[in-house]
Amino acid sequence: MEAILQYLLTGISVGSVYAMVALGFYVMWSAAKAVNFTYGNVFMLGGVLTVVLVELGMPLLVAAGGAIAIATLTGAVIERVFVRPFNRDANAIGWMLTTIAVGIMMESFATATYGPLGRPLDTPFMQEPLRIGGAGIYAQELLIPVALIVLTFGLEAFYRRTVLGRALRAVALNRTAAGLVGIDADRITLFAFGLAGGIGALAGFLIAPVVQASSTMGVVVGLKGFMVAIIAGIANAKGVVVVGILYGVLERFIEGFLSSAARDAIGFTIMILALLLFPQGLFGRKEVRKV
Amino acid sequence: MTERPILEVSGLCVSYGRIEAVRGVDIHVGAGEFVGVIGSNGAGKTSTLRAISGVVKPAAGAVNFDSSDVTGQPSHRMVARGLAMVPEGRMVFSDQSVRDNLVLGAYTRIKTDPRGVDEDIEKTIAMFPRLGERIDQSAGTLSGGEQQMLAIARGLLSRPRLLVIDELSLGLAPKILDMLFPVLIDLNRKGLSILLVEQMASYALSVTHRTYVMENGRVLLEGKSSDLAHDERVLDAYLGRRSHARG
Amino acid sequence: MNAHRAGWLALLLLAAIIAGFPWYGDLTGERFPTSYELRLVMRAMIFAIVVIGLNLLVGLAGLVSLGQAALYGLGAHVAALLSLRAGFSFAESMAFAILIPAMMGAVLAFPTVRVRGVYLAVITIAFGLIFVNILREWVSFTGGASGLAGIPRPTLFGEPLMAVRRTNFNYYYLILLCLLLAVWAQYAITYSRYGRAMRAAAQSENAARALGINVVAIRTMAFSISAGFAGLGGGLFANLALFVNYETFTFTTSIELLLMVILGGSGTMAGPLVGTTVLFTATQFLQGLGQWQTFGYGLLLAVVLFAMPQGIVGSLGRLPAWLWTKPSPRATGGWPNWGTGLEAVVGRSDARGQATLLAEGVTLRFGGLTAVNTVNMEVRAGTVHALIGPNGAGKSSLLNVISGFYRATEGRVTLFGERLRDAPPYALARLGVARSFQNTELFSQMTVLENVLVGAHPHFRATFAETLLRLPRFHREERAARAEALRLLEFVGMSEFADEAAGNLPFGHQRRLEIARALALRPKLLLLDEPAAGLTHGEIEDLIALIRGLADRGMTVILVEHHVDMIMAVSDRVTVLDYGEVIADGTVAEVQANPKVIEAYFGQGATPSLEAAK
Structure with a gap:
């Protein structure tokens, strides 16, 4: 019983990270029908840059703010330079390859300069684990789901209530039509990638104290985040969050009851199967195939 | 017409790859004029409109709107300058409510003039009461005719001086058209310049002042609509030998 | 060559x-x-x-x-x-x-x-x-x-x-x-x-x-x-x-492999060899860079994608065309050209008078929406059967049921005397059902000739092994298919465009090509979904001649159209749909005189005069 609670709590925590990353994919995808395929490296920036800035003597929150700002900028630059020129045709996959190229560069640059090893990040929430019904968990780990909830509702309100959010949805639906009512679709897309960059970096910063910030921390999380987004039906923010958390919990249960070595093999297999059973995603709207 | 035309297009060429869709088109729309462009679908009408409204960049030629050169300006800038386009196939934002569609139509001025936008929304609802009945419904649930109304209303909310309409009749039953055309005529009477691209020549010729007939990327004929309606060449090429009876 | x-x-x-x-x-x-x-x-x-x-x-x-x-x-x-x-x-x-x-x-x-x-x-x-x-x-x-x-x-x-x-x-x-x-x-x-x-x-x-x-x-x-x-x-x-x-x-190796394909030029013959050679050589040099090797790798990938997205071979392959060929206006021939050699194309028809298609109680629902509602329809061999109705009446949906793209929720469809249960489109195509699409669906990066050749796909009998080894049967069939494809291009007056990429054609030509491609299937039943949309009146006259000619030679044609003139000129029989239901069925004259049709299609009573509004 205690073990189950333990897996559940840590699962929700790590799942919230996947969910945040998946939300970032959702934001990018809805604006551009393309994503930064190696978005995991923007997530990595959030953790690594915070550590670097703290080591330079900045207070934690200032350092985190700086890291998020830089990641936001990076997300926007990636959109402008590597996604936009390669996303002209409807089924283009050029952006997938260019963003993979950027990802390779970002990760190897980080490894070459920051070093291949992870470094700790001290926060006040990592001092003493909290005891909840026999399960031990750090406050930092509980902070992540809280941040996720705030973020989800914030995004929802933004998309529904603000003119900019509505413009984003208009761009997502039909760029030409958006242009014809005066919306600069390119600028909106740039904004979306910047927003996603910030979200990713926030997730990276939040998890860094728990897992240590390293140059390779983003690759697999990015991929899992993307799979989560796709399985949820990438056009549905709430679904993305639910599936992200579920996947985190599932992982912890596999680790706990089966084998930690086979965690990813089993987890990915389940995700592939889910995608085959629900090709539109679990929460995606079924589209009538147009003939 | 002594005033300078609100829209002047000269030598316009549009290419897609190696295919030239429009090859040297000259068109103008005077202030307050209702101008039609007819011709079959491959004739280059839509490409001409897309170049005028900034959806595509022309390969050559110049577009002059409201006395300034706007050649190659993207569509969102053209809206801000006072040219709104109702695109082929309506392109309403189907996942948003009718009201949100209208608000987005006013995207360029919502920040500076929110009250004016509210008033204009009321006006367009008075013009198309059907939209008022469905104001909170999502636009995707509207019928084809209602979507066309919404697309026109959305275009009007940017307070354009020139409204460009592409294929108004596409996929719409004649009885809906009989409802939409009077609205356009009325808008034009109140001073709005309109450029209408229409495949159904009989409609365009009966509502516009002046009409261009396009074929093969060029302007074949130009003249008063009432004259062209009886021009043998138009009838031969577009209306067929038989009279184009409706109903 | x-x-x-x-x-x-x-x-x-x-x-x-x-x-x-x-x-x-x-x-x-x-x-x-x-x-x-x-x-x-x-x-x-x-x-x-x-x-x-x-x-x-x-x-x-x-x-x-x-x-x-x-x-x-x-x-x-x-x-x-x-x-x-x-x-x-x-x-x-x-x-x-x-x-x-x-x-x-x-x-x-x-x-x-x-x-x-x-x-x-x-x-x-x-x-x-x-x-x-x-x-x-x-x-x-x-x-x-x-x-x-x-x-x-x-x-x-x-x-x-x-x-x-x-x-x-x-x-x-x-x-x-x-x-x-x-x-x-x-x-x-x-x-x-x-x-x-x-x-x-x-x-x-x-x-x-x-x-x-x-x-x-x-x-x-x-x-x-x-x-x-x-x-x-x-x-x-x-x-x-x-x-x-x-x-x-x-994963890195997977990327490397893909990069070799892209670098060489995907879809080209020499691309893989060139891409592998260049990248493999480059990798040997990058190995000296230590920690920065991977970085160089990413950089190289980015540079290739920016500088030559078509790959080395793809980019070089375009060079000659770009340097020497100028777009030359080519003459389109008139169409249809009923030359010799088309017998094979139209020779598969059912006996005249037989019911080629029988739809009984066909219903199609999407979620709560009923697109087609208990439709009964009979199409006889060698006739042109028009399917008309106001927009959203369910014409295209019915067409998609007949060609297997949608699965009827209820009811049954009998084709060429066989009861069909959920046969997929490709199986129906092999039985002899060909179709065109409302918005033309050509293979835009293939040549005009290749498009038509795809239409002949089901007629090939040479096995994969025969194809791989280039045995005589492969050559024989390929030659025959090519000859027939060229005849079909001649038929629609597009011989001059045989080597043009289909995506570069003007709209009217795309329509013609789509019909030629459908005919390459040698269909018994041809479904045309708004074939006249976007054509000039002159072209429509030609299209009418083509449809009539096909039907006179025994082919059955189902035509979904808006152009009333055309329907009246070409159809033997007309079925009128409104809100998914059949409201009339009969000869052109019968349907024209049917008050229900007039109301559904042309509006209640007399059309209000626009002259008055003006």
């Missing part, structure tokens, strides 16, 4: 250079190449084999695999395990090294039934990660990080296969032979109905299905062939290195 010949010459030259390379030192007296360099070239050749396979998948079938290294690794591990643990001979283990990945490829192709593009990319990445995860963790079977060492030296016909410069390097030539066979296979597949079907399925899935191509099967085939190549490469690699572990087959 000349380009083809030049290509083969270049390949011959390349083969000669590779064959002569080990002997370079004997000519110049240098100690070069050593066994080390020989092995490098062998590894490059192995890569090229894998890349050729991936090129078929990416370049023809339009499916991107980011897990190809896992299939490559699967081949390597199958070969290694079988010779290590089961004592299989080289030939036996190689056969399985190809076969098992090919089967795995077929399994992996399953997702393509449902997902493509970026979704498929993610699935293939996940597959690659799972593969590596298993290799790493299943230590008792795969050796984990220490891998499988001590693979016995392979022998073939009693000869040990060696790769040592000073004694024996016969394995070098075996790999070269495999590479040349792979190049041949790539050529033979690309320029055949299989290659055309793969490209067709990539460029317009719907049109491919409507032309009798089983898209699922053709994609499975592409995946399977591509995986077989990867397995072949893997098997050759295991027997060269005599050691395998998972580190050779990670």
